[in-house]
Amino acid sequence: MHPPALKLVNVHKSFGPAKIIQGVNLEIARGERHAIIGPNGAGKSTLFNLVSGLYSLSDGEVQLNGAVISGKKPFQINRMGLSRSFQVSNIFANMTVRENVRCGVLYSMGYGYSFWRNIGNLKEVQEKTAHILEDVGLLDKANLPASLLPYADQRTLEIAITIAGGAEVIMLDEPTAGMSHSETDRAVELIEKAAKGKTLLIVEHDMGVVFGLADRISVLVYGEIIATGAPSEIRGDPRVREAYLGEEADHIEGEPA
Amino acid sequence: MTDMTTNSAALAPSSGEKFRERVLPFILFGLVLIVIPFFGPSRTTMTLLNHIGINIVFALSFNMLLGRAGLLTFGHAVYLGLGGYFCVHILNWIDAADGGFWGNLPVFSMPVFGFAMGALAGAVIGWPSCRRAGTAFAMISLGVAELMAAFAYMFDSLFGGEMGISGDRMAGPEFLGLSLGPLEEVYWFIAFWTFLGVVAMYMFTRTPLGKLSEATRDNPERVQFIGYNPTRVRYLVFIFAGAFAGMAGGMSAVQDEIFTPESLSLLPSGAILIAAYVGGIRYFSGPIMGAIVMTYMGSNLSDYTAGWLLYLGIMFICVVMFLPDGIAGIVFGFWRGIRSPDRGHLMGKWAQQLAGVFLLAIGIIVFVEVAFRWSEGYGEVWEPFGIALPHDAILTWIIGIIPFVAGVAVLRHVTRKQEEV
Numbered sequence: 001m002h003p004p005a006l007k008l009v010n011v012h013k014s015f016g017p018a019k020i021i022q023g024v025n026l027e028i029a030r031g032e033r034h035a036i037i038g039p040n041g042a043g044k045s046t047l048f049n050l051v052s053g054l055y056s057l058s059d060g061e062v063q064l065n066g067a068v069i070s071g072k073k074p075f076q077i078n079r080m081g082l083s084r085s086f087q088v089s090n091i092f093a094n095m096t097v098r099e100n101v102r103c104g105v106l107y108s109m110g111y112g113y114s115f116w117r118n119i120g121n122l123k124e125v126q127e128k129t130a131h132i133l134e135d136v137g138l139l140d141k142a143n144l145p146a147s148l149l150p151y152a153d154q155r156t157l158e159i160a161i162t163i164a165g166g167a168e169v170i171m172l173d174e175p176t177a178g179m180s181h182s183e184t185d186r187a188v189e190l191i192e193k194a195a196k197g198k199t200l201l202i203v204e205h206d207m208g209v210v211f212g213l214a215d216r217i218s219v220l221v222y223g224e225i226i227a228t229g230a231p232s233e234i235r236g237d238p239r240v241r242e243a244y245l246g247e248e249a250d251h252i253e254g255e256p257a
Numbered sequence: 258m259t260d261m262t263t264n265s266a267a268l269a270p271s272s273g274e275k276f277r278e279r280v281l282p283f284i285l286f287g288l289v290l291i292v293i294p295f296f297g298p299s300r301t302t303m304t305l306l307n308h309i310g311i312n313i314v315f316a317l318s319f320n321m322l323l324g325r326a327g328l329l330t331f332g333h334a335v336y337l338g339l340g341g342y343f344c345v346h347i348l349n350w351i352d353a354a355d356g357g358f359w360g361n362l363p364v365f366s367m368p369v370f371g372f373a374m375g376a377l378a379g380a381v382i383g384w385p386s387c388r389r390a391g392t393a394f395a396m397i398s399l400g401v402a403e404l405m406a407a408f409a410y411m412f413d414s415l416f417g418g419e420m421g422i423s424g425d426r427m428a429g430p431e432f433l434g435l436s437l438g439p440l441e442e443v444y445w446f447i448a449f450w451t452f453l454g455v456v457a458m459y460m461f462t463r464t465p466l467g468k469l470s471e472a473t474r475d476n477p478e479r480v481q482f483i484g485y486n487p488t489r490v491r492y493l494v495f496i497f498a499g500a501f502a503g504m505a506g507g508m509s510a511v512q513d514e515i516f517t518p519e520s521l522s523l524l525p526s527g528a529i530l531i532a533a534y535v536g537g538i539r540y541f542s543g544p545i546m547g548a549i550v551m552t553y554m555g556s557n558l559s560d561y562t563a564g565w566l567l568y569l570g571i572m573f574i575c576v577v578m579f580l581p582d583g584i585a586g587i588v589f590g591f592w593r594g595i596r597s598p599d600r601g602h603l604m605g606k607w608a609q610q611l612a613g614v615f616l617l618a619i620g621i622i623v624f625v626e627v628a629f630r631w632s633e634g635y636g637e638v639w640e641p642f643g644i645a646l647p648h649d650a651i652l653t654w655i656i657g658i659i660p661f662v663a664g665v666a667v668l669r670h671v672t673r674k675q676e677e678v
Contacts, residue, residue: 073481074481075481075485075486083482091477091479092471092479099468099471102468103472103480106469106483110464111465113469113493115465118463118464119463119464130268165484242610
């Protein structure tokens with residue numbers, strides 16, 4: 001029996017007197033696609049920042065494949081196989097699209113901080129980069145500066161950088177935020193492809209995306225998980241309807257899962 | 258597998274492009290270095306050229322931090338100074354040695370020792386200071402520069418007090434038949450190390466670490482989430498920047514044969530900041546151009562006018578405000594412009610801008626020249642082209658104000674039209 005890909009034990013986070021996360025327990029199995037939903041200000045992004053190491057925990061523990069990662073630095077956690085994206089495009093704006101992805105590839109291919117190799121001669125790096133660019137559909141824009149990409153493409157690049165290192169656990173923070181319907185459809189397709197064979201943890205406001213993509217869903221309200229379960233269970237859970245879904249619940253009823 | 262290889266082949270620049278962009282400029286640069294002495298430059302020119310070479314290496318090493326890693330430093334001369342001091346000491350050891358390691362060491366190798374000393378200084382000073390970026394890093398670098406200069410004035414035995422320490426570049430064995438006595442031989446020494454330094458620093462930008470330094474500049478937060486420690490990236494780049502500055506110090510030790518505590522101070526640090534920025538920090542070749550122009554102006558402008566520092570200052574401010582890409586931005590913009598289909602229109606725009614800048618410059622020069630002669634109080638009158646322009650003559654004010662206003666008007670007009678398009 002494998003340990004869970006990601007395990008949160010009694011995770012707490014306070015900023016001064018404000019208790020943002022109040023005892024979150026969560027287990028995500030290997031290969032599972034898990035979504036976290038909740039109203040604005042519930043602490044979803046904070047939870048992401050805690051797991052990925054950007055914030056330190058006030059109390060509790062986070063485990064990645066059985067190893068404790070809470071207290072480690074983000075780059076250490078990343079090297080252990082956890083990669084995340086950001087809600088706002090967090091890319092290397094003055095570099096080209098290709099260079100962006102290539103930077104994401106480098107460490108995982110063992111080129112660390114090396115200063116004695118010409119990056120142009122690293123064949124496997126170039127091929128992996130090209131492969132990822134093709135997968136996400138940015139090949140034709142590879143040599144554009146990242147800052148010149150349209151918004152939806154920047155979001156795609158954000159995901160491309162996230163998956164470039166080949167991490168086993170992928171965390172996506174609102175990957176479709178601000179996208180149009182057709183852009184969202186393409187993004188979902190991309191996410192499904194990128195998460196194949198991997199563990200996915202996703203925060204998302206678009207219920208269509210969540211119920212279509214996730215194996216299991218957790219509902220976070222005021223820093224606590226009030227329900228975890230399959231989409232059908234979540235949809236019918238009266239506490240969830242009361243706390244969060246409310247008026248949106250009817251909308252979800254009609255959504256094909 | 259085949260489609261993947263074709264993809265990566267299509268993505269990377271073709272070998273023709275690679276040659277044109279990455280090899281040809283260096284061949285041309287090398288040729289220029291080789292050809293220069295055949296024009297028989299005077300001793301003054303030779304000295305100037307040698308200083309330009311030193312400043313090219315120095316400015317590029319500075320830009321490893323500011324342009325490539327986004328680290329603003331006000332104390333980069335510390336590393337040039339320490340590297341240089343170390344080399345002057347070695348010159349003296351070579352001179353004093355009777356055989357042994359030092360006795361057999363050619364002076365030609367000094368930049369290697371400067372490099373090592375600069376790297377060591379970078380490793381020691383960078384350890385605490387690279388923990389912070391942005392404003393804190395800049396402030397720390399300022400403090401370190403002050404500290405090192407004060408330190409140098411205090412420890413006479415190491416730094417020679419205000420007089421500094423001097424050495425003799427003709428000491429030790431010859432290397433490649435260069436005694437390094439005559440200036441022409443020093444030129445070859447400088448040219449060799451300048452070329453090597455420029456190529457090495459260009460190659461650094463093509464390494465994984467060089468790319469990561471750019472990524473850290475753009476977005477240090479994200480770098481953490483692709484497996485890199487931004488502090489470590491900055492620290493390593495800082496060591497290299499210090500090393501290449503130290504290498505410039507080694508070149509300088511041989512050229513000038515003296516180092517004084519002032520070489521560690523804020524003054525040369527500020528000068529190289531200005532040179533790199535005026536040249537254009539977003540381009541690799543920018544600091545090279547900046548070093549050439551600023552070194553030339555620094556040594557020649559003072560022959561024409563006592564107000565030359567003021568002009569440099571005005572130029573720097575104008576570049577920061579209106580030309581953030583510096584001289585290199587102008588050069589490459591012009592090169593792109595004359596090859597674009599829009600060139601007729603662009604040429605017109607540039608001609609107008611040039612005219613505007615020219616008029617503005619006339620206005621500023623008249624004011625500066627008249628003003629500082631008047632303020633000196635000796636009654637000296639500025640007489641360009643035989644026309645006397647005393648401060649109380651109407652003509653002076655007309656020649657000053659009209660071109661100034663006209664220049665501003667022309668430049669504003671061009672900018673407006675550009676915004677409308």
